[in-house]
Each structure stands twice: as C-alpha cells, then as structure tokens.
Amino acid sequence: MSSDRVVRVWAEVGRQAEGNPMSVAHVCAAAVVGVGVDGAGVTVMVSPAVRDSVHATDHVAGELEEWQLTFGEGPCVDAFAVGGPVLVVDLGSPDFLARWPAFTPAALNSGVGALFALPVQVGAIRLGVLDLYRVRPGPLSPAELADALAFADAAGTLLFDEAGIRPTTVAVAGQGDDPTAHHAQVYQATGMLLVQLGSSAEAAFARLRAYAYAHDRRLGDVARDVVERRLRLRPDPPGDDDDGR
C-alpha cells in the first residue's frame, strides 16, 4: 500500500528526469503530474529568516515563493514553523485574509485559488517546504494528499543528496518505506550524534545516514549501535574519514 505509493512517486520523478540525475526540479514537475496541481515550488529554509527558493515549475509558483519571502508570511512560512502541512482549500475565504493580510491578496492576484504547503523534513530536521497550487479552489483528496506528502519526502531525500550524500535510487525508494526509518532509535541516535559532533540535527542525521550507506548497513542497525554506545562519531575535520567516506 504505502510502498506502492513510494515506488510510484519515484517512478514519476525518474520519468521527469529522463535519465539525468534526479533533482528537486524533477520532483516539482512530477508532483504537478502526480498530484494533479497547476504548479509546484520548493523553498529551502534554514530558519524562517534564512531561505532560498530552489525551484518553481512556472511563473505563478515562482511568485508564490517570492511573496512569502517578501512578506515573511504565508502557508509555506507556517508549514515550516509548525512542522505540519498547511492546506488552503480556498484562498478567497476571509479566514486566510485575516491569517496572512499581505500574502493573500498578492497570491489571489497571481491567480491562485488553492495552495498546499508541505514541510520537507525528518522530525526536527527541517529542510524546507514543497508548495503546490491550483487555480481552482478545492481540497486535495486523501489519496492526492498522501501522494503530495510522498513527493515532499522525495524532495527531502534529494536535498540530502545535494548535501553530499549519494544513495542509489533503489536504496532511496526502499528507505522511504523502511519501517526502521521510523524507529525511535534512529531519532534518539540523531540527538546523541548532534552532541558528539557539535552539529545541527540536520548534519547529525546526514552523518548517520552517510555512515549507514558507506558501510552498507541498515540505518536502524547503525542507530542502535549509537544508542547502545558501541559507535561514536567524531566531528568531521576536512579529510577525516572515520565514517569511511
């Protein structure tokens, strides 16, 4: 059920890539087709203040990212802050004008009727937001929403990829549905590594994954070693290869 969805989503991203290395741009294009929306954009955010629009499929999606950057408000900003999806079924309803007084009129003026902002994240590790828009107001069906979240996951995986980790596509597709990826110990290990490395949660999780890939081990098994204090990682000076990379 859920593994079908992961495979389907990655297949769509692969189709868009047409044999080239997959990127966030392909995820956006695939989400437009796969979810059935008019446009998509991804913004990478380090904090609500530090952000960068990575890709937008069309002019309107680009404007949406721009407005939110300019005004510092909007569904994407909220999705990032809250860590959950923000689904704007009808941007024209008065609720949203009250919620985002500057963003809403600008977005309506760009011709946006409905807007769905999905955080790209793993727990506290927030990478950014995937924004999907439709000209016509109306909700995403449960299946469309599930697909949209799977595309957000795909964007997250590829953003990690750009950060220097290059898992194979097969491993990535497997990881998306790997139950161990949701296990408590993976998150606990991330917290422990954050202290060992003196790094952010993002970097700690990236190191955990990098270690698992480099040693051809399951993420859950490596996490268990960290939590049970059989494995420690050192801060990563240039050229240090204690994690085998």
Add this chain to the structure above:
Amino acid sequence: MSERQLTEAFVELADTLVDDFDMMDFLHQVTVRCAQVLDVSAAGVLLTDQRGVLRVVAASTEQTRLLELLQLQTDEGPCPECFHTGRPIAVADLSTTTSRWPRFTAEARRSGFASVHALPMRLRTEVIGALNLFGVEPGALDENTIRLGQALADVATIGLLQARAIRHRETLAEQLQTALNSRIVIEQAKGVVAERRKIDVDQSFILLRSAARTSNRRLSELARAVIDGSAIV
C-alpha cells in the same frame, strides 16, 4: 480500580484540556492513566499518518523497548486490525496468535506480555488511530473495563483535536502530522539529553518531562529548544 481513581483520572484529563496545553504531554498522561485505571501493565497511542501507516505518539512508559513493540505494528498486530475494522480487538492469550501476527507476537512475548487489546480512536466516522493495552497475565478485559478504555480513547481523541477546532478533514491531517512530528522531536531530544548527561535514553524522558513541568513549558517546545541548543536539560 476504585471509583475515586477513575473520577480523578477524568477530572485530571479534563483539567488539562485548556486552551494552551501540550498535546504530547496530554497523550502521555492518557496512557499513564489507562495503565493505572484499567489495570494493564502498559498502554500506547498510535495515530495514522497521511500514508495510512500507524505511528507511535505516546506510551505509558517511554522505554525504547515498548516504543519499538508498539511501532512494530506498521504492518501486523492488533492495532492495524483495530484501525482497519474500526472495532476493538481483544487477545486474551498471546500464545494463540503466533500464526496470525508472527513478528508482533514473538516480540510482545519477549517483552513479557501475555495479553493485548486494541481500541479504536474515532472522530465521527473516521478512525484516526488506536489505543493499545498490554497485560502481563493472560485474560481478556471485562466488558466494563473495555467501556472505560473506550472512554479514555475518546478523551484522547478529543484532546488531539482540542488545539485547533476541527472543521475540515484537512485540518485534521495537519493536526495528526504535527503530533507525529512532535513524537520524533521528543525522541531526538531524548538522545541529546542522554548523550550530555551520560544516562540512557529511557531515563532522559523523565528528565525532559520534569524540566518542562518545572519551567512551565510545553514538552514538545522544550524538546525543540534542547535540539537547537537554546535550552539545556
């Protein structure tokens, strides 16, 4: 269970349902109260994410072993069955379920449990999760206890929906996703505290929770602050 204990449980939970409350702390309290009032050894709350997969959000004891046992039910076990049918599942004796749920049964018995129940968490017609109850002795819970358990499951559902009024399915999705992410954040914060204090992760939840209480902060908010370094526990 005495009637006084029961009344106390509901009053305490109702008291928590004020405007500004912490969902994770509340769900943890629900599971602790379930274990006490229903006289089971452990309880857990699982909610569905948008991919239709059940995820752990709270447990009566935050031991990793129990969390992992609860989480094992992504594909098999009483919770997925309860979730899909919308009906309570009662297993009086876990020695009879080896062929039904091989992995879950083996792990549950290894953890010392002999019986298990699952009660649906319902919002109108929609099932959003399940309450899982474990006993160390074989035996089914009696009808009265099941009814009480269901009442506590309903309180948990109400609590979940309290933070923001639920008008649309979409808002519910936001709420569930936020709860599931808070769960992950708490696990990460447990790791941070365990590493700093040289204690095990199971002990660090107790520290986190009491620090949240003492400083009058939300558990999930404190957990985030511990991760980004703006709070030290």
